[in-house]
Amino acid sequence: MTLMLLVLALFGACIGSFTNVVVWRLPRQESPIWPGSHCPSCGHPVRWHDNVPVLGWLLLRGRCRDCTAAISARYPIVEAFSGFLWLSALIPALRSSNTLLITLLMGLVLVSLLLPLVLIDLDHLWLPEPICRAGVISGVLATALLAWGGGSERPESVLLNHLIASAAGLLVMEGLSALAERLLGQPALGLGDAKLAAMAGAWLGLGGLGISMALAVFSGAAVGTLGRWTGRLGPRQPFPFGPFIAFGIWMTWLMGAPWWWQRWLALMGGT
Known part of the structure; x- marks a missing residue:
């Protein structure tokens, strides 16, 4: 049961990460699939290890690795909340x-x-x-x-x-x-x-x-x-x-x- 809870929370957080992309791009009539995740300030692609839900934001201290622009705390909050919803x-x-x-x-x-x-x-x-x-x-x-x-x-x-x-x-x-x-x-x-x-x-x-x-x-x-x-x-x-x-x-x-x-x-x- 513990393993199931962990898997659900993890996959839920990953879906929350994709949700952030959809919420940003869909109103701007952009594809949520292509191009891959990138910084909206400098346009540099987000490295895979920086894209880990919640943890990536924490390790970067809420800033882009390339241009140091602030990354909204809403991103990890949505990811964590999505994980919670999946558990529920x-x-x-x-x-x-x-x-x-x-x-x-x-x-x-x-x-x-x-x-x-x-x-x-x-x-x-x-x-x-x-x-x-x-x-x-x-x-x-x-x-x-x-x-x-x-x-x-x-x-x-x-x-x-x-x-x-x-x-x-x-x-x-x-x-x-x-x-x-x-x-x-x-x-x-x-x-x-x-x-x-x-x-x-x-x-x-x-x-x-x-x-x-x-x-x-x-x-x-x-x-x-x-x-x-x-x-x-x-x-x-x-x-x-x-x-x-x-x-x-x-x-x-x-x-x-x-x-x-x-x-x-x-x-x-x-x-």
């Missing part, structure tokens, strides 16, 4: 003993798609359609794999539920966006949020979609209220909603929609 993917996998490996692999795919979406939305208020589309497709494939591989009694019903949820997430969010724009006179939700909601439906189904969006709304409202109360956000200043949807998706994937529903009933005084 074990939570639902260990609950699904008969589909442990499938559930783990699918969770790793999901979180590796969510992380760049969150970071790009925080930086640019933009959720790239290619990643959202890949998220929807992979969610449908993951659902099919888990439904048939897990021995569900009616796997076709499970798949249909997730397809309907994906379409519902897209249409409902687009409808809310149009309604909010009509009422407020300015966009309140981006179309990227609708596509991320479609991704939520593809991965989580109708019940999971409802739970994840509820978590997104509550967490987004709490952060937005705090931001306006402290003056960090202006009265009509937009802020990204994608990170909160991603948070809701991942929390629902980790604990399962029934677990969250039970917590909600307990909070409301039910049984």
Whole structure:
């Protein structure tokens, strides 16, 4: 088990390193594959031993080996956080003993798609359609794999539920966006949020979609209220909603929609 944890954390940090590249290049319409990693200040290629996640930054003391330009601490933070997220993917996998490996692999795919979406939305208020589309497709494939591989009694019903949820997430969010724009006179939700909601439906189904969006709304409202109360956000200043949807998706994937529903009933005084 210790070896598995170490391998997950290591590979997760490596994916976090690639995520940093995607987050930097995709908004600039650059290929995340070619050319290889290089210093944005001097353009010199990063040596392989300087590209080791977290450790490379620490050994370089946060500066380029060639031009000594500062390297943001965000790089190792993202790498370490990605490693932590990969470790957290074990939570639902260990609950699904008969589909442990499938559930783990699918969770790793999901979180590796969510992380760049969150970071790009925080930086640019933009959720790239290619990643959202890949998220929807992979969610449908993951659902099919888990439904048939897990021995569900009616796997076709499970798949249909997730397809309907994906379409519902897209249409409902687009409808809310149009309604909010009509009422407020300015966009309140981006179309990227609708596509991320479609991704939520593809991965989580109708019940999971409802739970994840509820978590997104509550967490987004709490952060937005705090931001306006402290003056960090202006009265009509937009802020990204994608990170909160991603948070809701991942929390629902980790604990399962029934677990969250039970917590909600307990909070409301039910049984």
